[in-house]
Amino acid sequence: MDVAQSFSGLVEEVRDGFGEDIVALRREIHKEPELGFDTIKTAEKVLAALEGLPLEIQTGVAENGIVATLKGEGDGPTVALRADMDALPIHEETDLPFASGTDGKMHACGHDGHTSMLVGAAKALSGMRDRLNGTVKFVFQPAEEGGGGGRVMVEEGVVNDVDSIFALHLWPGLPFGVAATKGGPIMAAADAFEMTVRGSGGHGAMPHLAADAIVIAAQVVTALQTIVSREVNPVEPAVLTVGEIGAGSAFNIIPETAHLGGTVRTLDAALRNRMPERIEELAKGVAKGMRGDAELDYKFSYPVTINDAGAAKLALGVAGELFGKESAEELVHPSMGGEDFSFFLEKVPGAFVWLGVGDVSGLHTPQFAFDEEILSQGAALLTALALESLSG
Ligand code: NI
Numbered sequence: 143m144d145v146a147q148s149f150s151g152l153v154e155e156v157r158d159g160f161g162e163d164i165v166a167l168r169r170e171i172h173k174e175p176e177l178g179f180d181t182i183k184t185a186e187k188v189l190a191a192l193e194g195l196p197l198e199i200q201t202g203v204a205e206n207g208i209v210a211t212l213k214g215e216g217d218g219p220t221v222a223l224r225a226d227m228d229a230l231p232i233h234e235e236t237d238l239p240f241a242s243g244t245d246g247k248m249h250a251c252g253h254d255g256h257t258s259m260l261v262g263a264a265k266a267l268s269g270m271r272d273r274l275n276g277t278v279k280f281v282f283q284p285a286e287e288g289g290g291g292g293r294v295m296v297e298e299g300v301v302n303d304v305d306s307i308f309a310l311h312l313w314p315g316l317p318f319g320v321a322a323t324k325g326g327p328i329m330a331a332a333d334a335f336e337m338t339v340r341g342s343g344g345h346g347a348m349p350h351l352a353a354d355a356i357v358i359a360a361q362v363v364t365a366l367q368t369i370v371s372r373e374v375n376p377v378e379p380a381v382l383t384v385g386e387i388g389a390g391s392a393f394n395i396i397p398e399t400a401h402l403g404g405t406v407r408t409l410d411a412a413l414r415n416r417m418p419e420r421i422e423e424l425a426k427g428v429a430k431g432m433r434g435d436a437e438l439d440y441k442f443s444y445p446v447t448i449n450d451a452g453a454a455k456l457a458l459g460v461a462g463e464l465f466g467k468e469s470a471e472e473l474v475h476p477s478m479g480g481e482d483f484s485f486f487l488e489k490v491p492g493a494f495v496w497l498g499v500g501d502v503s504g505l506h507t508p509q510f511a512f513d514e515e516i517l518s519q520g521a522a523l524l525t526a527l528a529l530e531s532l533s534g
Contacts, residue, residue: 144459145456145459145460145462145463146530146533147530147533148463149460149463149464149522149526149529152464152522152525152526153464153465153518153519153522155266155522156262156266156518156521156522156525157518157519157522159265159266159269160262160265160266160518160521161262161517161518163191163261163265164258164259164261164262164517164518164521165258165514165517167187167188167191167258167261168254168255168257168514168517169240170187170240171184171187171227171249171254171257171258172238172240172241172242172249172254173240173241173242173243174242174243174244175229175230175242175244175247175248175249175254176227176228176229176247177228177229177230177231177287178228178284178285178287178288178289178291179204179205179228179284179285179289180205180206180284181206181207181227181284181285182206184206184227184228184257184284185201185206185207185208185284188208188227188257188261188282189201189208191258191261192208192210192261192264195212195264195265195268196212196213196268196271197211197212197264197268197280198210198211198213199211203295203298203300204283204284204285204291204294204295204298204300205284205285205291205294206227206284207227207281207282207283207284207291207295208280208281208282209279209280209281209282209300210264210279210282211277211278211280212264212268212271212274212278212279212280213271213277214271214272214273214274214275214276214277214278214532215271215272215274215275216274216275216276216532217275217276218274218275218276218277218532219276219277219305219306219531219532220276220277220278220279220303220304220305221276221278221279221304221305221306221307221308221527221528221532222278222279222280222281222300222301222304222307222308222486222490222492223260223263223278223279223280223308223309223524223527223528224260224281224282224283224292224307224308224309224483224486225253225256225257225259225260225280225281225282225283225309225310226253226256226257226283226286226287226291226292226309226482226483227253227256227257227282227283227284227286228253228284228285228286228287228289229242229247229248229249229250229251229253229254229287230247230248230250230251230287230506231246231247232246232247232248232250232506232507232508233245233246233508234248234250234508235508235509236508236509236510236511238511248510250505250506250508250510251286251287251505251506251510252311252312252499252505252510252512253286253287255312255512255514255516255517255520256309256310256311256312256520257282258517258521259310259517259520259521259524260280260521260524261280261521262517262518262520262521262524262525263280263521263522263524263525263528264280266522266525267528267529270525270529273532274528274529274532275532275533276531276532277532278528278532279300281295281300281307283295283482285482286481286482288443290443290444290482290485291482292482292483292484292485292486293482293485295485295486296485296486296488296489301486301489301490304489304490305491305531306450306453306490306491306492306531307486307487307490307491307492308453308457308492308493308494308495308524308527308531309483309486309492309494310495310496310497310520310523310524311481311494311495311497312497312499312505312512312516313496313497313498313499313505314499314500314501314502314503314504314505314510314512315498315501315504316496316497316498316499316500317469317498317500318498318499318500318513318516319465319469319497319498319516319519320465320469320470320471320497320498321457321458321461321465321471321495321496321498321523322470322471322472322473322495322496322498323449323454323457323458323472323473323493323494323495324449324454324472324473324474324476325450325451325452325454325455326448326449326451326476327409327446327447327448327449327476328447328448328449328454328473328476328477328493328494329446329447329476329477329478329479329480329481329483329484329494330379330381330407330408330409330446330447330476330477330478330479330480331406331407331408331409331411331414331442331443331444331445331446331484332405332407332443332444332479332480332481333406333407333408333414333417333440333441333442333443333444334403334404334405334406334440334441334443335402335404335418335421335438335439335440335441336401336402336438336439337362337401337403337404337421337425337436337437337438337439338399338401338436338437338439339358339359339362339389339399339400339401339402339425339429339434339435339436340355340398340399340429340434340435340436340437341353341354341355341358341396341397341398341400341429341432341433341434342398342433342434343355343395343397343398344396345394345395345396346393346394346395346396347394349396352396353434354396354397355389355396355397355398355399355400355434356389356390356396356400357432358400358429358434358436359387359389359400359402361428361432362402362424362425362428362429362436363384363387363402365424365425365428366382366384366404366421366424366425367382368424369382369417369420369421369424370382373420374413378409378410379407379408379409379476379478380406380407380408380409380413380417381405381407381478382404382405382406382407382417382421383404383406383407384403384404385403385404385405386401386402386403386404387400387401387402387403388401389401406421407478407479407480409446411446414442414446417440418438418440422436422438422440425438426438443480444480444481444482444484444485445484445485445488446484447476447480447481447483447484447487447494448484448487448488449487449492449493449494450487450492450493452491453491453493454493456493456527456530456531457493457495458470458471459530460523460526460527460530461495461523463526464522464526465519465523473496479505481494495523497519497520497523499512499516500512500513
C-alpha cells in the first residue's frame, strides 16, 4: 500500500532527537521490573519522562496505567498507540550492566522497550502537532502478562473515543529492524486450566490398596494430547500444553491427589469454546476408569488478537516507507502466543505489529536481550503510524 506522506529521515530525526533518552528510560525500567498491575515505579518513570510535553495526562487507569493525550491542529480522528509496562516472574541471567535489581523479576518480554518506544513517540509527535489532523492517545498499560490489564483499560473506557489503535512487540527470530504483521488473526486465544486428579493414597509397597493419583495424572496428560491430534481438524491450529504437574511428598507414599496446570491456544471461537468440555470429559473418563476422578477449573483468558485488514495494510505501508520495502513483511502465519491487546482490537480496528530484534534468546527466557538500536526505529514506527492515521 502506498502511504500518503514521506517519512524519509524520520528514523534519524527520532534517533538524533530522543534516542539517548529512550535508551536511558528503557534501562531505568529494566533495572526495576514490576509485575502485573503493580507498575507503580514504572508509571512514575514514564510520567517523569513525559513531563513538559503538551499532553493531557490521566493516571490511575487500570490501577497503575497512564493515558496521555496529544491534541493536534485539526479535529480529525483519534488514534491510540499502546505499550505494555509489566515484567515477568523470571530470574534474569544476562550480564547487562542494567540487569534487573530484583531477584525473580525480569523484563523478559521486552515491555520495557515497548514503554520507552512509546515515550519516544510521544516526544517526537509533540513536536509535530501541525502535522496531526486529530488526536493521539498514548496508552501505557499494566498487567499484560496474565492480569488482563488491556481488558480493564477497555472496561474503563480508554478506547471509547478512539478510531484506530496500534501496538508493537519486539520479536526475536524476525530479522532485526523488520516490521511484520497481517490482517486477521495474528495471536491466539490463550486460555488456562488447572486440574486436580484424585485417587486414594497408600503405601508405596501396596498399590492394590490405593488408587495412584500420579499414574492417573500421567494417563490424563497423555490422553489430553489426543484432543489436538485426533479431534481437531489438522488444518486448524490448536495447542494444548500441560506445563505444570505436581504430586507426592515422599518416595514410598502413593499420593491421593495430583495437580496439573496447562494452557490451551486456539484461533477459532467455536473450537475455543469446545475445549473445556472435551478436556473435562476425557480427564474424568480416564480417571474414573482408573478408580479416581478429575476436577477441572478452566479459565478463558485472552481472546484471539485479530488485526483489521486495513490497519495491517497501513502498518505495512508505513513500515515499508520508513524502513524500506524489504523490511516490511506480510506474515503468513499467526503466532500461537497470546496477547491482551486483543481486548482493544475487539473494540477498535487496529493492528498488532511485530518488530524484529534478530536471532536473540526468545521472549520469556532469562537470557532475553536485544540491541537497543531497535528502540529508535520502533519509536519512529509508532510516530509514523500516528502521522499516517491522522494525515490530512
Ligand atoms: Ni509481551
